[in-house]
Amino acid sequence: MRRTPRESADSTRKITRRGLMLGGAQLAFAGVLGLRMHHMQVDQADEFRLLAEENRVNIHLIPPSRGRIFDREGRVIADNEPTYRITMRREDAGDVEDVIRRLSALVELDEKEVARALEEMRTSPPFLQVTIADRVSWDAISRVAVNAPALPGVTPEVGLSRFYPQHQTFAHVVGYVGPVSDRDLARYEDPEPVLRIPRFQIGKVGIEAKFEDRLRGSAGAKRVEVNAVGRVMRELDRREGEAGADMQLTVDSELQDYIKARLGEESASAVVMDVENGDVLAIASSPSYDPNKFVRGISVKDYGELRENNHRPLASKTVQDAYPPGSTFKIVTVLAGLEAGIIGPDDTVYCPGYLEVGSRRFHCWKRAGHGHVNLERSLRDSCDVYYYDLAMKVGIEKIADMGRRLGLGAAPDVPMSAVTAGLMPDKEWKRRERGAEWLIGDTVNASIGQGFVLTSPLQQAIMVSRVATGRAVSPRLVRSIGGIESPSGAGAPLDIDPQHLRWVRKAMFSVSNSRRGTAYRSRIIADDMRMAGKTGTSQVLNRVVRNSDVPWEERDHALFVNFAPFEAPRVAVSIVVEHGGGGSSTAAPIARDITLQALYKGTPPLDAYPASDRGRIQAQQERLERERRARAEEEGRRA
Template sequence: MRRTPKESSDSWRRISRRALLLGGAQLGFAGMLGLRMHHMQVDQADEFRLLAEENRINMRLIPPSRGRIFDRKGKIIAENTPTYRITIVREDAGDVEDVISKLSALVELDEDELNRALAEMRRSAPFLPITIADRVSWESISRVAVNAPALPGVTPEVGLSRFYPQHGNFAHVVGYVGPVSERDLARYEDPEPVLRIPRFQIGKVGVEAKYEEQLRGKAGAKRVEVNAVGRVMRELDRREGDNGADIQLTIDADLQDYVQARLGHESASCVIMDVEKGDLLAIASAPSFDPNKFVRGISVADYAILRDNNHRPLASKTVQDAYPPGSTFKMVTALAALEAGILSPDDTVWCPGHMEVGSRRFHCWKRTGHGHLTLEQALQQSCDVFFYDVALKVGIDKMADMGHRLGLGVPPDVPMSAVTSGIMPSKEWKQRERGKGWLLGDTVNASIGQGFVLASPLQQAIMTARLASGRAIHPRLIKTIDGVETEIVGGEELDINPNHLRYVRKGMSAVMNSNRGTGYRSRVVSAGYELAGKSGTSQVRNRVVANDEVPWEERDHALFVAYGPIAAPKIAVSIVVEHGGGGSSAAAPIARDVALQALYGGTPPLDAYPSSDHEKIREQQERLDRERLERAEQARGRA
């Protein structure tokens, strides 16, 4: 049906209005879009350019090179060595199990390390490299490189790793590093970003832990270009960080090596201290362990061997353990009595072999008694009854005061782990710690270093150094930090009458140089190198049977302290042999040998020993030289 002209005109008018409305709406939308685009591209250009740049450019941390540790002569103790490792990127590898299977045919993979790597891979982004084998040989790296086309995602790399070339000699002093754990991070209120780098290592114990911040250094940074999913495309620039500070110890590595060899297979400890500055020349615990095993994470089997050893190789016995000092404490009792004015060097005490205190009998080590003794003779022969008698007159509180002045009951300020303060008991201490009053029997026991009295081998070395010098010597373990000498602390005169110190030193000299002295068999005969000392035997438990009739762990501890040369003291020595028996038989010979090694700066001549000992000492020196050489060769092989 044809439309009339009027109907056609009305239809066009309606269409024109709709077109106009639609066109206007479209034009308005286009205008709004244009204004928005202008606002974003012009007005907000700088803001969006910054956002785009931040998405494209990432900052990555560069781990700093850890500071090295040296001995007093510059011999390296802890260093960073180049090591080869193999990494894998999960998304590039595709079938990870297949790639690892092929890799294991070329390189021996440690099962524990592989499991750790797989666990880390599951937690990490698929494009991040994961270390699957560390410290591999150059031959292994070469095989991987040659077979690279068949190993997608696998890359051989070169890095730095902590290494301890002295192996067990410094394990208890320097300690070791290990991967950062959640417990480590929890110690920091605001952990540095570098601590979150995968497998970044920090000090766990010893000097490595105590000087962590100085040794760690400051991380560097690099700018890398990444794509939308965060994969690195290229490196734009880098800023190297600050390497950690180098630290030099006061310890002589050669002397430390000798001490470890001389302690042998005993459960023992030794401290050699410079009497002038307080420098620790050697501080050794035996047996020891190889700290290199802890750097990458020790295996369960290796750790079990160390943990279950009844000689406790993991314990830092020189500072961590405290023992009843036994008769090495008698100098404290003597000085307290001399200073209190209740004893003079000419006074005598009668020793019938025991003393009755109340209803209890306290025996002397010599059951038949020593008879009448002066102070010098009592120290020389280590008479117990003499010191029972003077201790009851002077009292425990004055003995405790003297012990504190000589360094007992005070934690030594050294950067080692688990440093004990020991115990120097008093009436107030027992009431506070045990909730009981002090008894006369407690004083008797304390007078000979038993009962509540406990001291570490380092504290006994400090005591001996103070007796020898008359000054408040403090131990120093760190010689320099980045070449800057550390402060020597203390050294002021002790508040003790010098004459009283001379009386005690005379008794200590008689111990080793009088034929009735308990340490006479371990004397030094070389003129100018004579030693003064004191033996000690501390009971592990009350018993009446001989040491060789009970199990090893129930035997007495053997102790010996010494200083020398007598005329001008240079060193102080402290020895503890756990369950070794008598101090004069087990500890004194070791004290003499290590003291001579320190004074001569190497193997002493046979003439320093009594002629009757020459053959035995010659054989011992040859054996120790062989053992040290073999250990050094084994260390080079492991390196």
């Protein structure tokens, strides 16, 4: 059908209008698109450039080097050693189990460690690195590095781990480090990012824990470029962290090692203090343990053996345990009597072997009695009745006050774990803690260091240091940190009459140097090294029984405290041998040997010992030296 000219003209007008509308729409779209592109490419260029950078650049934390710990002579106690580990990042790995399967063909993996790592990856953010294998060999690291393209998300790393070169010697002092746990993180309101680095180590006990913030240092950071699958291509820049502060302790490694050997298999503790400045020269608990096992992850078997050992190798006996001080506490009681003006050095008390208090009879250790006893003889012979009688006249309040002046009843300020305050009881304490009134029998028991009185070996060393110097000597365990010297523990003069202290020191001299003294067999005969001391035996069972007739764990504790040289005191020593029997027979010989070792700063000459002892001492010295060498060789092989 042919169109009329009019119809053709109308059709042409419609097509032209539609074309104009479509063209206008296209032009408008192109304009909007152009404006958008201009906005993104020009106005938002910096923002998108930053996003692109973040997609190809990762920031990794660099763990800081932990501060090292040295003894007073600069010998290393806690060090850092390089270790190799293999980590994995879940977001980069893709199929984690497939990657682990390929990795296991190259490196021997522990199934338990792999299971732990998989669980950690499941509960951790996908970008967090998780350790698959720790402490692997250099050969294993090399194989992983060569096969890196086939192991997405896997990174071979070198790091630092804590190492204790002296193994058991300072375990109870320095403590140990271990990987950060959820419990550790819970202690921080806002944990530092460095604490989330895989297997990052922090202090768990001892000085490592007490000075964690100073020893840890601060983390560094590095920016690395990664490809589309997250493989590191190159390091762009690095900001090194700040290493932790180094520490120097007051302890002497050689003296500490000697004490460890001298204590042997005993369940015992020993403290040696410099009485001039309070420096703790040695502080040893026996038996001990190897802290390196905890750093590397102690096995259930090894930990079980430590826990089940009735000699308690995990306990820091020098500061954590408190014992009845036994007759060493008589120093406190007699000073309280002197300060109260109740006795003088020549006043005597008659000892028939017991003292009746009400309806109860309190016995002296010597059943036949000591006869008439004055101050010097009371300490020399350790007469109990003298102190029973004196305590009832003085009263517990004055005795407790003297004990506190000598450092008892308060936790010593040393950076070790679970430091006990011991117990210096009085009437108010018993009323508050026991809901009962103080009895005269409580005072009688306290006078000879039994009943409620409890002291730690370190407190005993403080007590005898104060008696030796007449000053409020305080223990100093940290000599310096970060090169800054710690304050001296010399202390101010005590509020005790110097004459009274001289009388007590003279009586302590008789304990070790008079033929009738309880520690005479353990005396030092070198004139310029003679010691003054006091024996002690604290009951474990409240009954009269011979130690040989009961099991080991029911026997009495043996104690000894001393200072030397008598004329110019330099060191104070405190010894506790758990269930060791008598202080004079067990603790005093150990204390004498340690005292000489400290004074001579090494093996003392045989002529410092009584002639009758020299053959035994020489054999003992040779045996201890052989044992120390064998132990050093064994520890070297293990290291």
